[in-house]
Amino acid sequence: MNDHLQAVGSHIHILNRKAESGQGATHWRFMGNVLISGLLYTALVLNILSMFRLEDVSFLAVIPGFFLIAFLNNVFGRSTLRFALLASFLFLLIIFLVIQHKLMIAGLLLINNQIAETIGIHTGFMMKQYAISIDADQYRLAASSFWNYVSVMLAFGCHVIVRYRKALLMWIVILPLFVFQIYTGMTPSIYHHVLLFFSALFVVNDSFIHRTDRGPLFGNRKNGVVLSVSLIVLVLCSSTFLILNMIEPISGYSKNETIADLQYALTNKVAEFRYEKEKTNTFTQGDFRNLGELKLLDVPALEVIMDQPTSLYLRGYVGSVYTKERWTDLDQRVYYDSHGLFYWLNKSHFHALNQLNTVSDMTTVASKKNQNIQITIHNVNANSKYLYVPYELATRKDQFDKVKTFADSKVMSTAFFGERFYKYQSKVNLVTKYPALASQLYEAKNHVAVDEYLKNESHYNAFVYENYTSIPRETRLLLQNHLGMIKEEQETRRSYEQAIEEVRSYLRKNLTYNMNVEPVQKDKDFLMHFLEDTKEGYATHFATAATVMFRYLGIPSRYVEGYLITPKDVKGTSPFEKMTINGTNAHAWTEIYIDEIGWIPIEVTPPYYHMMEKTDLSNYPTGAAAPDHHQSVAPSSSNAPSGKQEVIDREHKKTKKQKPKEKMSLLEKWTIAIIIVIGLLLAGYMLYLMKKRRDVRKRKESFEGTNYKELIPNLFAYIMLLLHYDGIPKKGGSTFSYVEALEKKYSKEYIQQFEQVVKINQTSIYSHHEITEEQYIQVKHFMNQTLSDLVKSKNMLQRVKMKFYDFIY
Structure with a gap:
């Protein structure tokens, strides 16, 4: 019964093999491989082009890959002529690469620049870009020419994946x-x-x-x-x-709205897991959708040690763009387009987060010039995503470990769980002395260092006015109803103090401080809800309204959340004594940009007016000592001051450009040359690989068939090839002479099987007896066992060498 089933199975196996070797099966196999590999190739190419926005690459550059896929699926096992045609095709590509190497290098650099720009916009990571030596009208040709080679490599990879069923690849x-x-x-x-x-x-x-x-x-x-x-x-x-x-x-x-809500919930949960230990407050990093009752918990948030205790505003989160649902950062595109500006500012030692410290070093406002205090922060339970730093920060951002290095508003940790212990240097409270700082800075304008600083500040000043005075049109109309129309041609412009008093006065008279407010309805504009519906709120509400109002008046401003170290906290505190700052010190405020001085915190929440030290106005700059644009800010339709600001804009256009694209160094030219040579060698190896793999395939085909007398010698020859590869030396004479050498390395059972296989092989060669299918299966099984044992005895590198260098299997 078993013999009968085995015979039937053998018969079916033979019929299937014959059917598969038929012309129809070959045709369908060819069509299937072409379609699947072509589909994979198309998907990969379009995803890469779309993801990196490679607009200079013509779709025609994708077509060579389709021809290669069709050709590769039809070349093997057909004729030497087709293999020669494939070799000629690759040879022509190599010749074109050599002849048009300048065009190809330009295409490589173009694609590199486009990829670098896309990555920079999305991540803020700036990759090196290169100057292109060809004319702009040749960009598309150069990029497409280089992409031809990328297409060929992708097409070849897709062909290998599909034809050889390598889904893992x-x-x-x-x-x-x-x-x-x-x-x-x-x-x-x-x-x-x-x-x-x-x-x-x-x-x-x-x-x-x-x-x-x-x-x-x-x-x-x-x-x-x-x-x-x-x-x-x-x-x-x-x-x-x-x-x-x-x-x-x-x-x-x-x-989709559901997906957006899911994203919102998951993002908050992940952020809480990463950065929050124990809640100290219910501020939401500028997110209005999570606002509810304000809870300031008597839970340790920060532990602070100073060698000279002083009151400070410690800013953490900073919001730059107002939307109806939250404060957000500036768009990555803004920072990317301004990378050249910040690159040169940093080269010139101008740092936006250190402006007050820089101005202080150039004046005599501090009790001792250039005297810094040492501050150590242990973030116990506060949000560890942010490093809480004062406006008087003396330590540059690049001197911190693991922080986001490209921003002018806040210091953010790049560690997965944030940063909970850090040190820095700062000046003693300067934010209350900014009028004196301004007055002394104007008097020192003839000094070289001051003049250099003011030139750098004028460029940053233009960036500030361009990006931190904008508000949505609907918000502008809302404020117009509440604050009145701004007279754009007025000669006497508001001073900063006038603007501060105007904003404070409106908030104090028209709105009520209340820590228990109802949440904002979904899709409702937060500011409209606060100013016109509830008319009550707490620090987030007041700071948001004030920030937008300052912008409406033409003064650059941002929304801030952080912690206060109040005069009450430092009273009686000795140097190096640990101060515990609880969640009750969490707060939100607005900051405005004072021309040539920097960012200054402004208190706009009524219960907090007297919690921090008052600004000292005794040295407020007046008269001829202070230029007009420091005395006041002129609102305009563009939200930028007139006068000197227009000059700044013209200068700014020269410096806001991207960091200049660099020419290739000699090392980089050699690197590209080496890459080209490696590419040529790889192309040659591909030809060699295809030829050798074809030989391996033919050898495997020689093991299949129905004429067992012809198949057995082929199987035995391959067995001996494997044994020689495994270190068994070649011998003359009878094949049985190998038994002695095999006994030193293989088991008795293996040697017995080897002797049986030798007898079957001699029978097939020297005898007229027919070879049965059982004998054929026995020899084939022994061959597979020998190959399997050989492969298992090798490590990974040796297996790669066996397959792709020695072509054993």
Whole structure:
């Protein structure tokens, strides 16, 4: 019975093999491989082009990859002529690379610059960009020419993945692509993402369906394989798609409200897990959607040690852009476009977070010139995402460890769980002495250091007015109803103190301080809700309203959350004595930019007016000593002051450009030359690899058939090749003479099987007896066992050498 079933199975196996070797099966296999590999190639190319915004690359540069895929799927096992044609194709590509090397290098640099710009905009990480030596009208040709080679490499990789059922290689490419997208938020078009999902689905299913070693997880039924693998790929791609969309809506897609709410909830939970230990307060980092009753808990937030205790504003979160739902940072594009400005400012030792300290060092306001105090912060329970620093900060941001290095508003930790212990230097309370600082700075304008500082400040000043005076049109109309129309042609402009008093007066007279307020309704503008509906709130409400009002009056301003070290806290505190700052000291305020002086905190919440030291106005700059633009700020339709500010804008245009693109150094030219040589060698190796893999494939084909007398010598020759590769020396004479050498390395059972295989091989060569299928299976099984044992005895590098250098299997 078993013999009968085995014979039937053998018969079916032979029929299937004959059918597969038929012309129809070959045609369908060719079409399937071309379609699946072409789909994967298209998805990868479009995702990369879309993700990095490579607009200079023409779609025509993608076409060579399709031709290569079609050609590769039709070349092997057909004729030497087709292999020669493939070699000629690659040779022509190499010749074109050599002849048009200048164009190709320009294309490489163009694509590098475009990728660097896209990464810089999304992440703030600035990559090096290079000057392009060709004319602008050749950019598209250069980028497309270089992309031809990228297309060829991607196409070859996709061909290998599909033809040889190497789905693992596909995930080695796709998963890092997904991780990169999630980390940077650089998402391709939704259509390209969906296309990549379907191509991955086809590749994985095709790989599993044609595998001969499918395990018990999927079974051997093709329908089960398709369903199981499809489910796995669907879950993987869908989860990645969801994460990407939560980070940033994919191009051409509006974020679903449910997804947005899910993102909001998950983001808050993750942030709490990473940065919050025990809640000290209910401030929300400028997020109006989470506002409710204000709770300032008597729980330790910070432990502060100073060698000279002084009252300070410690700012943490800083909001730069007002929306109806929250304060946000400036768009990454703004910082990227201004990278050149900040690059040169930093080169000139101008740092926005250290302005008060810099001005103090150039004046005599401090009790002892250039005297710094040492401050140690232990963040016990406060939000560890931010480093809480004073306005008088003397330590430069680049002197901190693991902080975000590109911003002019706050210091943020880059550690996963934030930073809970840090030290820095600062001046004694200067924010109350800014009028005296300004007065003495104006008197010292003839000094070289002061003149250099003022030139640098004028450039930053233009950036400040351009970005920190803007408010939405609807908000401007709202404030117009509450504060009245601003007269734009007035000759006598508001001084800072006049503007501060006007804002404070409005808030004090029209709004009520209340810590228990109702949450803002969804989709309701927060400021409108505060000014017109409830007319009551706490520090977040007052600081938000004041910040927007200052902008309406033409004064740059930002919203701030942090902690106060009050005169009451430092009273009676000895040098180096630990002060515990509780959640009750958490607060929100507004800060305004004083021309040439820097950012100054302004208290606008009525119960806090007298909590910190008052500003000393005794040395307020007056008369000719103070230029007009320091005396006051002129509101205008553009939210920028007139007079000197117009000159600043003209100078600013020269410095706001990107950091100049650099020419390639000799080392970089040599590096590119080496890369080109390596590329040529790889191209040559590809040809060699394809030829050798074709030989390996032919050898495997010589093991299959129905004429067992012809197949057995082929199998035995390969067995001897494996033994010689494993270190068994070649011998003359009878094959049985190898037994002695094998006894030193192999088991008795293996040697017995070897002797039986030798007899079968001699029978097939020297005898007229027929070889049975059982004998053929025995020899083939012995060959597979020998190969398996050999591979298992090697380490990973040795296996790679076996397969891709020695071509043993």
